[in-house]
Amino acid sequence: MKTILITGAGSGFGKLLTEQLSARSAYNIIASVRSIGDLGHGVEAHLAGLPNVSLAELDVTSDEQVDSITSRILEQYQSIDILVNNAGVFGGGLLEAHSIAQVQKLFNTNVYAPLRLMKAVLPAMRKQQEGLIINLSSMLGFFSIPLNAVYCASKFALEALVTGSYAELIQQGVENILVEPGSFPTELYQKAGIKADLPEVTRAYNGMAEQMAEYANNAVYQAIQEKKPDPRAVVGKIIQLIDMEKGTRPLRNPVDQISGEVFARKVADDLSALAQQQMKAYGF
Template identity: 65%
Template sequence: METIVVTGTSSGFGRMLVHELAKSGLYSVIAAMRNSTAQNNAIKKELEELPGVKVVEMDVTSDEQVAKITAQILEEFQSIDVLINNAGVFGGGLLEAHSIQQVHRLFEVNVYAPLRLMKAVLPSMRSRQDGLIITMSSMLGFFSIPLNAVYSASKFALEGLVTGSYPELIQKGVESILVEPGSFPTELYQKAGIKADLAGVTASYDGMAEQMTTYANVKVSEALKKHQPKPEEVVTKIISLIAMEKGSRPLRNPIDQISGEAFSNQVAEELNTLARKQMAAYGF
């Protein structure tokens, strides 16, 4: 039975994914979350009641904790066959209104944490010449929009880390791929997140940030209401990727039910085509 580690399981896609993986009965599922003995304790108990699920306390921003929990999982289950880097945080606000410390905080969760988990599991995966890493990115890892520049930058960074390392890792038997959801009605947008923290700078824009935020919230809400995208479809996509044979999984897997499947696929295909052309121009 394969062992799957999922981060960020206290809400959203992570929580739903643990339920669906447990329902299949095919995997041992390690559900990692923060604050499992405090505000997330009820969710911990909920997930622990599922067959084949073990909940672990993990702060993905801690080198020490990630290393310790990874070692414990490997000792108990002998292998980590699949890592799903799902933990993440949303952010918003004017670029100038983010302190450098706030940008660091957002990157710590959205960029360094997935990289930290990858580095923790890769030695054991490489030694077995087998493993799958699925990292949750975003359609905002392709396109950056006003008030989301810092968040998009974190997802752009993830795209670069995964796409650049794919050829390195596949030669060692490890497949590392991306899933890029569009807007879905999950708790991500309701949480406080890590947002612009320099109120004085925001105020100096004479209400522009507030106007743009209100406008964007209305338009996104209208789009969600019109198209009613289902978060379950993202979970289904991830599970289907796990079931595929190594080497057959697409590197990029955008899924946006608002812009549409055809558009999402076009984005991935054109990026892959352009990347191949550029590499060919340099003789690779």
């Protein structure tokens, strides 16, 4: 049985993925959450009761906890075959209204945490010349929009880490790839997140930020109500990627039921083609 470590498994895509993989009875699943005590008894009991699922606490922003959990998994199962970097946090607000400390805090969860997990699992994956890392990015890793510049920047950074390292790692038998969801009705947007923390700066914009936020929230709500995007589509994409043969998995895997799959795929393919064209221009 392959061993899978899923971060952020207490809600959203991570929880759905844990449930669906458990039903297949083909994996040892380590479902990690920041704090088991914060899950609520019902969710904790549900996840802990799933077949082949071990519930574990993991603060992905902690070097010590990441090293500890990966060492324990390797000791118990001898391998970590698949890592799903799903844990993340949303943000919002004017760029100027974010303190540098707040930006660093958001990047610690959305950028340094997946990198931290990659670095923790890669030595064992390289040794066995086998491994799959799936990173949950976003369509906002392609486009940056007002009031979300800091969050988008974190996803841009994740995209850069993964796309730049793909050719390095595939030669070591490891696939490091992306899944880029559009807007889906998950708990991500309902949580407090890591948002602009300088209210005096926001006030200096004389209500503009509030007006833009209200307009954007209404627009996204209407789009979700109209298109009814299903989070199971994202989980289905992840499972499809897990099932594919090594070397056949696309690097970028957008899933956007609001913009449309044809559009989302074109964005990913066009970016890849432009990157190849630039590399060719420099003689690579």
